[in-house]
Amino acid sequence: MSVNAIASKDRSEKLQANFRRFFRWLTSPQVFLSLIMIAVIFYLVIIPLYRMLYTTFTVSDVDLRVIKDAEVGEFTFYHWIRMLTGRIAELMTYQPLVHSVTVSIGATMLALVIGGLMAWLVCRTDIPGRETIHMLAQVPYIMPSWTISMAWLVLFKNHTSGGTAGLLEYLTGTPPPDWLAYGPVPIIVSSGLHYYTFFFLFISAALLSIDSSLEEAGELAGAGRWRIMRKITFPLVIPAIVSGFIMTFSKAMGTYGGPNVLGVPVRYYTLSTMLKSNTSIGNSGDAFVTAIVLILFSMVTVLLNQKIVGTRKSYETIGGRGFMSKKVKLRNFKPVIVVLVVIFQFIIAVLPLVLLSINTFMLRDGIYNLDNFTLAHWLGRGDIKINSGEPGVLRNPRIWMGAWNSIRLSLLTAFFTAIMGVILGYSIVKGRGTFLSKLLEQLSFIPYVIPGIAFGAVYIAMFTKPVGPIPPLYGTFALLVVVSVAKHLPFSARTGVSAMMQVGKELEEAAAISGASPWRRFVRIIFPLTSTGFVSGFLLTFISTMRELSLIILLVTPTTAVLASQTMRYIENGNDQQANAVNILLIVLVLIGNFIISRFRGGSLKKGLGL
């Protein structure tokens, strides 16, 4: 053999070896799955974001009326200049931005104070009825976010802002002042009351996981109770507070229901309601600028928060051993505090539902006479004099279709989210420390900081035209599923990772040595050991999708309408009673779903939240 032939043989052997090594790397399950997931996230998150940005710099046919001598598809700064410097910038961007930030910060602070106090009471004092408080604290999570807003209207609506009077005016005869009926105050209070539950759950989990010896050491050092609280307990709970802050703030920024119910009637627009109204008139370029402002603002706030606390993983709560720490004795204050807590929880968890229920039985809004009571909103046959001929909720085929859509959407979303959770959890945990694993974890976190309604807007940009192999999905039911699954990616990753962390890697390795294929290892070892976590994740996703509005409000069409969007339509048409009836139907369905799903394998809401 000539020298050349040997050299070329060497080279080809080397090439083959390299190829084999690469192939082995590629086919190891965590790498393979990571790559697939990265591609999926790219498609679901990164490309849509890019497309949205692209649209704001492009001339569309709607713009031709305004921009002279331009062609569709040309590059332009028109939208940005108009939305950031034009005469309407004040009205369409800056004012809503100020409103959004005001409302979000206000609601978050209120939620923090209430949630923190409640958590402290439950975890650190000898308050009775701990279990009940804990259970009731989860109720807001089950209700749609605008439930309290609707109840607020039933109570505080006044004549001056138009429409019929609320219960308060009916009883006292004097209309409540405008600031109490509509605008920032009611939005802040109603969202704060709704979102306090995150702070409560996060902080109480953190408080329970603090090793009591840390506090006892402080006590032995001669520190008083207040000092211990400030110097030891509080800093340890900060990560939980930051988690709660990030979650609540970004939810409040992107929420549509509350501001639509309580803000729009007095033209108090937030970025989310502005985004909706811009989208409705078909001006995508402008709307997307609003969406980008919303996203940027939310992201910057979240990043600042993480920077200040100095931990990038602060959205994960402290998971530690639970230690029973010494309870503060409430002594003489006990009855007073108990009464306060009971009243408070009653106001949040029970009163709204009662008010809404009563409201659905009233023929005309705001008149509390017995002869005004009717079943028409539930069972009416569509009398033209009532609700402009809209039949009662339970007889309305459109509502049934909405209910079916809601259930279908929630089940499908929960199913795909759980599957994504399994895959994400496995690839991230198994690949711990590798570049792919880190990249995947970071990417899957992105939707977390994109406010719900903006995330919906992103998808208009993406799927109005076909993208690659995917047909234009706009207006289809499938799009709703896609957007919901994408928005839940951070939760998938989190439940997936925490479930996988429970399974020691040796358990899978032992199976590998026994000769089990990756699939067999998954089916026989990993899945059985993690299923509780995934059922909990499934439950959480089911519930949150059932009552999700902000995310899909921009994407629903009459045929794909879900219960949540139907409530809003009724409100916009002034059929408050029917809106409330739909809302109650929605809550009932959520409760039934919760009941059924939590039967399986001990799944629970708390586990789903990763607590």
Place this chain on the structure above:
Amino acid sequence: MDTPIIINNLTKCFGDVVAVNNISLTIEPRTFLTLLGPSGCGKTTLLRCLAGLEDPDEGEIYIGDKLIYSHLKGVSLPPGQRDLGLVFQNYALWPHMTVYKNMTFALEIQKLSKEEMDKRVKESLAEVKMSGYEDRYPREMSGGQQQRIALARMLAYRPHVFLMDEPLSNLDARLRMDMRTELKRLHHISNATTVYVTHDQLEAMTMSSNIAVMKEGVIQQMDTPDKVYHYPANIFVADFIGSPKINLLEGRVASQDVVDFGKFNVPVHTFRKTGEVVVAIRPEDVTIHPNQVENGVEFIAYSVLPTGADTTIIAHKGDTELVIKEMGVSKIAMDQRIWLTFSKEAINLYDKASGNLITA
């Protein structure tokens, strides 16, 4: 089972850390080889590379005549095809399966008949003295029992090579002693090539036919336990093996057979070497005399620590400290003057600069 293991130039890095550094090693069939070393020395990584749970960065591994890993050829058999069994430190019993299911998991993959599986389970359980535990779940058993089941699970599928990763470290002292006995017995009967990882030198000494002492990814010495104990290849090995620790004294060569420690001299074997050396002598190779003797070096008994079977005496001379082990109960009292003699044959000399054993 005549399965040798041949490892050539194996290297494995984690980022900048070289866990296994260019190790070549032949494990003869039927040996019980212990990889011994402090934590972080690469012993577990080496074992995991062998098992196929880690992919090395360089080198090749043969089990018998089967190539199971080669960087150059791009070959790496998955763990299940390497025909080896592994007992994990934390047992790794599948918590959702009974003992029977745990044990038949691999057998099902091998598609054995039901009768054969039953037979194997029965035999293996008998071997680890756990007959009748088939229907238990792991959490219904004590740590020691789980350990035995983990062993039985490996025995049931009859691998040609046994790998064990600190299998006894989670057990209490008494159980550990029992299990040592059993493991050694098991190896004696099965004669399977065994690679055992531990940081416990007592385990290594008592069970192995060979010990490989590792440090920073490199094998320092591979030898029989006897050789490793009596002729440590370097100061690290000398210092790591033995309890109480070996005495290491720095001195200068005075003449061909005397080392000068400043305050005293010690006669040693004749050897050709000058300059700085380290003298190593085991505590039991120092003899204590209550009265002055010829060649005896005077020390003060600083502390006397009897265990019952033997007594450890810490002796001082100025700032030189020596540890001495005497069998039985010592009559020496604290602060007493004592004279020490050193058994010439037991002394090892190390080059101070390289730390290596000086031979002749």
